[in-house]
Structures are given as structure tokens and as C-alpha cells.
Amino acid sequence: MTSYRVAEAARLLGVSDDTVRRWVEQGALPTTGESPVRIPGAPLAAHAAALASAAADPTDVLSSARNRFVGLVTRVQRDGVMAQVDLQAGPHRVVSLMSAEAVDDLALEPGSLAVAVVKATTVIVEAPSR
Numbered sequence: 001m002t003s004y005r006v007a008e009a010a011r012l013l014g015v016s017d018d019t020v021r022r023w024v025e026q027g028a029l030p031t032t033g034e035s036p037v038r039i040p041g042a043p044l045a046a047h048a049a050a051l052a053s054a055a056a057d058p059t060d061v062l063s064s065a066r067n068r069f070v071g072l073v074t075r076v077q078r079d080g081v082m083a084q085v086d087l088q089a090g091p092h093r094v095v096s097l098m099s100a101e102a103v104d105d106l107a108l109e110p111g112s113l114a115v116a117v118v119k120a121t122t123v124i125v126e127a128p129s130r
Helices: 006-013 017-026 041-051 100-106
Strands: 003-005 038-040 067-079 082-089 092-099 113-118
Touching: 003 006, 003 041, 006 017, 006 041, 038 041, 067 092, 067 100, 082 100, 082 113, 092 100, 092 113
Parallel strands: none
Antiparallel strands: 003 038, 067 082, 067 113, 082 092
8 A cells, every 4th residue: 555754745735744744633634553654645645636626617618628727827928820828727837839819819818817628638647666
């Protein structure tokens, strides 16, 4: 069974070590009983999923795409006909290349609320070597 030290769990959840220790003390995260404290991977993953509440999707659109990232535009870089738009959605940076015309049509500028929709036929999953 995979387990994580408090500092590793904190880094994965994006919180402080103290927050993870507090969750352990409150019973929100179980431990393996080892010393130093280790947190089992499955409950940690469930806790991460529970914490990962995305911002509400501002669009009123039905879509088959399930990978939707609501965030703020952090940069728009134009180069003639094309543009690069950077979106910060929680801890995730999403970069899109689109026409400059599309940027204008969507009125995208730093600070704009936007939704990145990803529909891909290939998703690569990697894991650390053991």
C-alpha cells in the first residue's frame, strides 16, 4: 500500500504540514500507525478529490466534453493572426493557441473569467519509477 509522509501529503494537497497534522488529529485523514506519521494513499486521494471543488462554470452550454477548467486569463500574447492565451484554473495552467479574431470575439484579456474545454483522444498518465 502506498503511503505518504506529512510533508509529501501537504505538498500534494497544496496545504501546509500543520494543516495535514490538524486533519490527522481531527480524524479527517487516517494514518498507517507508523512513526513518523504516514498517510495511506487511497484516503489521501479521496480527501484530495473532496477538496478539489472547481469554480462554477459560468457558461450555459451543454457539452460532451467533461474536462472543463474554469479560471482566469493570466496572459494574452498576440502574434499577427494567432494568439496564445494562458488560463490559471486553480493550480493548473492551461495554454491555448487560437486565432487573434477568437480572442477579440471572446473579449479575452488578463483577468477575464474563462473556461478551457479539453477534448482529447490521448491522455498520458505517468507514475514515478519505484
